[in-house]
Structure formats: structure tokens, C-alpha cells
Amino acid sequence: MAVKLGDKAPEFVVNTTKGPLALSDFRGKWIVLFSHPADFTPVCTTEFMGFAERYDEFKKLNAVLIGLSVDSLQSHIEWLKDIKEKFGVDIPFPVIADINKEVASQYNLIDEKAGNTVRGVFIIDPNGIVRWMIYYPAETGRNINEILRSLRALQLNWDKKLATPVNWNPGDRGIVPQPSTLEDAYKRINSGEKVWYLKYQEV
Structure with a gap:
């Protein structure tokens, strides 16, 4: 059965261009697992270079990048060598x-x-839970800015339990969770909030 949001990320032990690894090797870190249609293809090549250029940003966010396709290890190696050359x-x-x-x-x-x-x-979050997923058509390259923005939004929720509003960017206000009781809803209204179900908080 295919994984869904909120599921435990399925464990795997695999061969990679960096040697054998297991998903559980990265417990305690954020994981960005991304698949591409095929090696030696134009859109995928631009994406791999794009991820490489932003690699340090992911690293500073305690996130590891892991690529994936059904191509062989030899094909991966030859393709990555070609990108370098x-x-x-x-x-x-x-x-x-x-x-x-x-x-x-x-x-x-x-x-x-x-x-x-x-x-x-x-x-995938540090506890191994799938927190975000997105699919692009083969002819459309990914937006790495959006992947980084989403990762930062998830980390804001992880650290401060705040949600993020439409078009949120780092440094913008977050959203406080809704009241869970009628009494708390009235308390929020009485404190001067415009509506009981939406409250912003500076971060």
C-alpha cells in the first residue's frame, strides 16, 4: 500500500552513489527524498544541479537530500560524472x-x-513521519525555493507549534492553533481578537 501523509516512512536499505545506506541512518534529521524519471535527461539534469547548488541551505536546516530512480548504479555514476565534466x-x-x-x-x-x-x-521529519509530498509531471522541473519554503514551514510547526498562512515566507507571522473549547474561544474574542479561530503570532 502506498505511503500517505502522516504515515511512518517505509524503511529501506539500498545501494547508492555514496555506498549502502538505510533510511534509519538519518533518524533525527529531516529527509528530502526525491525521485527523477531517468538519468541523462534534460529536466532531471537541471534539477540535480539545482539541488547541488542549494545543498548547503538544506544542510543548515538539518536536512539530507536523497535522490532516487530505477536506473542502475553504473548509470547514476556515469551521469553524475558527466554533470561534473x-x-x-x-x-x-x-x-x-x-x-x-x-x-x-x-x-x-x-x-x-x-x-x-x-x-x-x-x-520526512526527524521521527520518520512523512510530512509533505508533491508530484510534478515529467516535463515540469521542480521549484526548489518551494521545497525549502515548505521545509522551513514544517520546522516552524515542529519548533513552535505554529501553522503558516497563505504565501508564508520565513520571517512572516505564524498562526496559533485554534481554541479547542468554547470557553477558550470566548477568551480569545474577549482579549480583542477579531475572530476566535484566527490569531497570528510573530516569530
Whole structure:
């Protein structure tokens, strides 16, 4: 059964371009697991270079990047070498060689018609819970700014129990959880709030 938001992220032990790893190796960190349709393809190449350029930002947020496709380990290695040779960009994160489609199947990342992986992203929290997911069509490159924004929003909720309003960006106000009782709702109104169910808080 495919993973859903709020589920425990399925464990895996895999071969990658950085050697064997297990998902549980990163417990206590945020994980950004992303799949790409195929090596040596144009959109995926731009994305890998984009993730590499923003790698330090993810690292500062205690987040690890893990790439994935159903291509072989040899294909991954040759592709990453080619990116370095042609564009001068080192890919610093591991890329899973999921040739048996085991991880991709667990995370609902298989394009059944094409037989390869779709363009998906999962954010997994330090307790191993899937907190965010998004899928892009094969012809549309990801927005890494949005992935970083969403990661920061999740971390705000994790650290301060605040939600984030529409178009939130780091430094903007967060939203305090709604009152859970009628009495608390009236307390909020009596404290001068415009409505009982929406209260902002500076962060």
C-alpha cells in the first residue's frame, strides 16, 4: 500500500552513489527524498544541479537530500560524472539505484505506463513521519525555493507549534492553533481578537 501523509516512512536499505545506506541512518534529521524519471535527461539534469547548488541551505536546516530512480548504479555514476565534466557541478548527495523498484513502489513513485519513476518529493521529519509530498509531471522541473519554503514551514510547526498562512515566507507571522473549547474561544474574542479561530503570532 502506498505511503500517505502522516504515515511512518517505509524503511529501506539500498545501494547508492555514496555506498549502502538505510533510511534509519538519518533518524533525527529531516529527509528530502526525491525521485527523477531517468538519468541523462534534460529536466532531471537541471534539477540535480539545482539541488547541488542549494545543498548547503538544506544542510543548515538539518536536512539530507536523497535522490532516487530505477536506473542502475553504473548509470547514476556515469551521469553524475558527466554533470561534473560538462557543467562543473559536483553532486554531493546520494542517489539510490532502485533497479527492482522496491522503494519507488513503497512511495508510489512508479509511472506504470513508462515503467520509470515519476518526479516526486517527500519530506520526512526527524521521527520518520512523512510530512509533505508533491508530484510534478515529467516535463515540469521542480521549484526548489518551494521545497525549502515548505521545509522551513514544517520546522516552524515542529519548533513552535505554529501553522503558516497563505504565501508564508520565513520571517512572516505564524498562526496559533485554534481554541479547542468554547470557553477558550470566548477568551480569545474577549482579549480583542477579531475572530476566535484566527490569531497570528510573530516569530
